[in-house]
Amino acid sequence: MTPHIRLEQVSYRYGHHEALRDVTLSLPHPRIYGLLGRNGAGKSTLLSLLASYDEPDTGKVQIDGEAPFENARIMPQVVFAHQTDYSSESDKVVELLEAAARYRPSFDMAYAEQLAARFKLPLKTRASGLSSGKQSALNAILALAARAPVTILDETYVGMDAPAREIFYQEVLADYERHPRTIILSTHLVSEMDYLFEEVVILHDGRVLLHEPIDRLLERGASITGPAAQVEAFAQPLRQLSSQQLGGTRSVMIYGELSDEQRRQAAALGLELGQVSLQELFIHLTEEEDAR
Amino acid sequence: MNPTHRTGAIIKDLTLTQLSWASYLLFGVILFFWGVRLFTSDPEMLNRTFLDFIVQPGSVFMLILGLLSVSGFLTFLVKQGVTRRTYYTGVAVSGLLLTLALTAAGLLLHLLFRTLISGVEWLPPMGYEGLAAVPVIFAQMYLFYLIGWAIGGTFYRFGVVPGLLSIACSLALLMGLSYLIGTGNDLPSLLTDRLDNRASSDRSPVPLSISLPSLALVAVLLLALMRLMTKRIRIKIK
Numbered sequence: 212m213t214p215h216i217r218l219e220q221v222s223y224r225y226g227h228h229e230a231l232r233d234v235t236l237s238l239p240h241p242r243i244y245g246l247l248g249r250n251g252a253g254k255s256t257l258l259s260l261l262a263s264y265d266e267p268d269t270g271k272v273q274i275d276g277e278a279p280f281e282n283a284r285i286m287p288q289v290v291f292a293h294q295t296d297y298s299s300e301s302d303k304v305v306e307l308l309e310a311a312a313r314y315r316p317s318f319d320m321a322y323a324e325q326l327a328a329r330f331k332l333p334l335k336t337r338a339s340g341l342s343s344g345k346q347s348a349l350n351a352i353l354a355l356a357a358r359a360p361v362t363i364l365d366e367t368y369v370g371m372d373a374p375a376r377e378i379f380y381q382e383v384l385a386d387y388e389r390h391p392r393t394i395i396l397s398t399h400l401v402s403e404m405d406y407l408f409e410e411v412v413i414l415h416d417g418r419v420l421l422h423e424p425i426d427r428l429l430e431r432g433a434s435i436t437g438p439a440a441q442v443e444a445f446a447q448p449l450r451q452l453s454s455q456q457l458g459g460t461r462s463v464m465i466y467g468e469l470s471d472e473q474r475r476q477a478a479a480l481g482l483e484l485g486q487v488s489l490q491e492l493f494i495h496l497t498e499e500e501d502a503r
Numbered sequence: 504m505n506p507t508h509r510t511g512a513i514i515k516d517l518t519l520t521q522l523s524w525a526s527y528l529l530f531g532v533i534l535f536f537w538g539v540r541l542f543t544s545d546p547e548m549l550n551r552t553f554l555d556f557i558v559q560p561g562s563v564f565m566l567i568l569g570l571l572s573v574s575g576f577l578t579f580l581v582k583q584g585v586t587r588r589t590y591y592t593g594v595a596v597s598g599l600l601l602t603l604a605l606t607a608a609g610l611l612l613h614l615l616f617r618t619l620i621s622g623v624e625w626l627p628p629m630g631y632e633g634l635a636a637v638p639v640i641f642a643q644m645y646l647f648y649l650i651g652w653a654i655g656g657t658f659y660r661f662g663v664v665p666g667l668l669s670i671a672c673s674l675a676l677l678m679g680l681s682y683l684i685g686t687g688n689d690l691p692s693l694l695t696d697r698l699d700n701r702a703s704s705d706r707s708p709v710p711l712s713i714s715l716p717s718l719a720l721v722a723v724l725l726l727a728l729m730r731l732m733t734k735r736i737r738i739k740i741k
Binding site: 259 | 509512513516579580581582583584585586587588589735737738740
């Protein structure tokens with residue numbers, strides 16, 4: 212049973228900096244979530260609250276109906292992979308896997324070894340001697356093999372080369388199919404990972420800017436390209452995120468669903484309607500928010 | 504794994520890990536003890552028992568283990584889904600078991616070496632007659648462990664300046680404790696300046712009926728402090 216995650220008006224401060232402000236979210240299970248946000252948006256803070264690394268200043272975090280902080284039933288059900296400094300770690304990779312297997316109720320050692328082979332991670336090497344990419348692979352293995360009902364991967368790809376990242380994405384999907392659970396992927400590599408997400412949460416300045424299923428989100432974004440005057444007139448009542456002009460041709464990115472009537476009108480005007488990527492939406496939605 | 508089994512597993516893991524490190528310490532002290540007998544003719548050194556040899560490095564070793572208990576074990580265990588309460592119990596009990604093991608090993612080696620080495624007028628360990636020093640050694644090493652834990656916890660939770668303050672407070676506490684332990688001769692050398700006049704005096708050690716309950720009380724207070732400090736401690740992402 213994968214637990215449902217709820218956050219109600221959660222706020223968190225680091226000294227004078229308000230990292231999270233009145234965050235309210237409901238994350239049904241099982242699902243793969245993409246957690247997006249610019250640097251300092253509050254992603255890691257939010258994830259650390261789910262992992263019981265800390266508790267909110269105000270508001271409620273609930274997993275399976277209970278506050279996870281210091282909860283002996285909930286804490287083992289959440290695994291949080293984040294960048295880890297292994298420089299003073301004296302244990303070998305295999306020892307770290309064995310330690311995780313001792314504490315994690317669902318840890319699958321055979322799967323961990325299989326992943327280590329895929330990532331070409333030497334089991335007998337001390338973790339401190341691994342390159343940053345291999346250390347990230349170790350973090351990914353520890354998180355995926357834990358098979359925790361809530362699996363949180365916070366920029367786990369850092370330092371991995373492109374083939375290793377591809378293996379990581381494949382394994383996230385494959386293991387999710389075998390063991391459906393809540394997987395939260397926090398990332399800056401939006402264009403590379405967007406196909407993994409079922410739902411997207413965008414945080415901006417500590418607030419939830421958007422939480423949508425990815426298909427609905429992508430349906431809401433569109434690019435309109437054509438003669439500048441027609442594009443301007445057509446897009447004028449719509450929510451515009453960005454615009455570009457080259458000679459007499461203008462391209463406008465809009466956010467909001469277009470009705471069938473509007474689509475017919477665009478076709479009649481000779482305007483080209485195109486899809487917008489998640490990365491483009493993310494960039495322009497957060498820019499728009501900054502401009503407010 | 505239910506919470507009770509989990510706590511048991513963590514106590515076992517922490518104890519075994521720290522015991523493996525303690526074995527290096529014991530080996531080093533044994534080498535030093537025999538090295539002194541081979542290369543020194545100083546009668547005061549030659550007449551000191553193995554218990555006297557182990558109490559100082561043992562205490563410093565326990566202090567270091569205590570220091571590492573927050574940065575080393577807390578983040579790792581919470582990352583594995585272990586509660587702070589279980590971590591606290593694990594560290595407190597494993598420290599106790601480790602101190603017990605180290606004291607027992609010291610006592611056994613002390614008895615063994617006394618049997619092997621004849622013709623020596625052994626000085627009373629820490630000024631105590633017979634084996635009365637053993638419970639004091641146990642208490643001293645565990646207190647050093649708790650003090651190290653408190654310093655490590657203060658640095659981790661509150662930062663550098665409060666951490667440095669906690670070192671100053673710990674030194675003051677150790678000076679206070681030195682009045683309760685032996686004749687003061689066997690506290691680690693960082694305190695010997697203060698203890699010079701006591702070391703040269705002919706004072707008898709503090710009676711166990713006073714020192715042991717007092718040391719136990721300090722240990723209980725430190726344990727309570729550590730529970731308060733770690734109860735809701737924020738885990739740093741590193």
